[in-house]
Amino acid sequence: MTGTSTSTGQHAAPPTGGDDPFPAEFSHPAGRDLALEMLRRMYAVRLFEEATIALFHSGDLPAMVHLSIGQEAAIVGACMATTTDDYMTGNHRSHGHPIAKGARLDRLMAEILGKATGVCGGKGGSMHLADFSVGSLGESGIVGSAIPVATGAAFAAQVRRSGQVALCFFGDGAANEGVFHESANIAGTWRLPVIYFCENNGLAVSAKMADTTAVPDIAIRAAGYAMPGVVVDGQDVLASYRATSEAVARARGDGGPSLIEAKTYRFHEHAYGLAVPVPYRDQAVVDAWFDTVDPIKLFVERLLRWGLAELAVIDEVRGAVERDVEHAVTFAKESPYPPPEAAYTDLYAETPEGSA
């Protein structure tokens, strides 16, 4: 057993307490807006996914969902360090990434219900959200498979000298896929503007990281590919934002790729409702996380402590997100299913006239 994992296959609680000085990021005039936007996006991921749980129980959900609940701070901090012009890819635990990148909730929810108004027209579903309008080049249901895609987007940005970066989300399980290593080597060699962001929740479905992975920290692997690798507290949205901002600045300045590992927690089962026959983690410990390491709760406490927001403001932020999510659910439920012939469209692009 390594120092960073416990018998539940999860990380030890991050060190807390001590000084928590008012952060420089929030000191400038727009600092409060930045802090509240972080909060808003974390609520958006949380409440959107809680709505999918309700849809699961009401029988409206046509498939399982893989929830990011517990991992919101890592995702939101990373995405907020980029703009909607930057590229992003992700994985099967997919809702949080496009939400945090700025995609509209209604079209994402419609996609999850398989509706014509879905962001992928109902062809992708929960695991394969993509919203090119905000730089989301797609989530991959095949673990690790989108890592080279993000690397390629960064390559395009480098060749076009566009100043864009690519943010590549993957998990600790995917860090054992060959394409992670192939991609990281290419990025390190070509100095590509890509940020490999590992949401390490300590589990690949049921397999504990210590049982499947030779090193205690994925970030160690950065050394093999000539890029900086850092570990951050994945429950701390500001830590994720800071590390990713540094990596983005480096990438935009031709300083090459970075690897960030956010140690985080998967609060729910691999897929919501999945029945795993043999218990592989202590449910009492998992239940306690909602009190001890809930990233939203932790951030709210700090906002109050720093005097950046009063409870009423926080309730207002949450209330606005609740209304957005309610609208998204209504929009998704009321939207029509695609007609049968839609199954046969979007396979090939029409090559513009005159180009061939």
Next chain:
Amino acid sequence: MSTSTTRRASGAERAAQLGFLQAINEAQTEEMTRDERVVLMGQDLRANVFGAANGILERFGPARVRDLPLSEAGSIGLAAGASMAGLRPVVDLTVASFVFGAMDQFVSQLAKARYMFGGQARLPVVIRAALYYHGGTAGHHADRPYPMFMNVPGLKIIVPSNATDLKGLLKSAIRDDNPVLCFEDANLWGRKGRALRPAEGVDHLVPLGVASTPRAGTDVTIVGIGQGVYLALEAAKSLAEEGVSCEVVDPRTLVPMDWAVIEESVSRTGRCVVVDPATRTCSAASEISAHVVENCFGALRAPVVRVTTDDIHVPFSPALEKQIYPSTDKVIAAVRRTLANP
């Protein structure tokens, strides 16, 4: 078989002709000149080990000409991502047997990204790979894997049978907004693949999905793929001496297939032989045969016959290898079999 009809070309004849590697060089150079979004990536590219990248680095610079590490999956995914972000990558995968290490990227990303994301993505990627069989390369370098990819919707596939078609198809492929796999039969690198050079100053394009008919005939349709076209033409020449008139159809593109030309030809001749260097089971020949039977049944006067590589891996020894592939003799025998039915 028929080697007496071939001889060494004179210097003047050679100048009027185009070879396979020349065709690739010209297509790439012309398209990279025409469109700065086109980038070239491959193993051993800068050293031009395979001969398909003459002067490319000097002409277009290191940003657009990249030597890839031995990372086939990473490379194909890289090209997919780059195409989704505005480039038009051409990847030289060198030997077609190397596709297997990248299968997930071909199928899960390159072929599916556009469909699964509801048409948001465009993936203008060309992947070139040589069918490097019939030369003592043995099981790990001699595959002809294009039928596997015909089974994956979302990819386009070309298998040119001569250098002039190769140039025109490759240029069209680079301009196409979809992933195109170009399988190049290495047996055509030399004399067999040479063809009349397009006229000077002409932007020579062969559209994808359009078959050609290199020989017209009335008794039997022989559909050839890659070197299969050469074998079909040799067989047709020999059979003509016996008074058998063979029509040779070259699909050139396997996806999308030009079914209209094949159906029209078979409907006229009533007989069909398909020559395909791929392994027999679920080969391109199998698909073409099934299609012909389903759609031209009323016109058929004999069973459709496939001439393919046998269902076996490629053995190394010269004493073993040659027998497993299609040959002119096998094509002639297949045509005779169709003629046994009056």
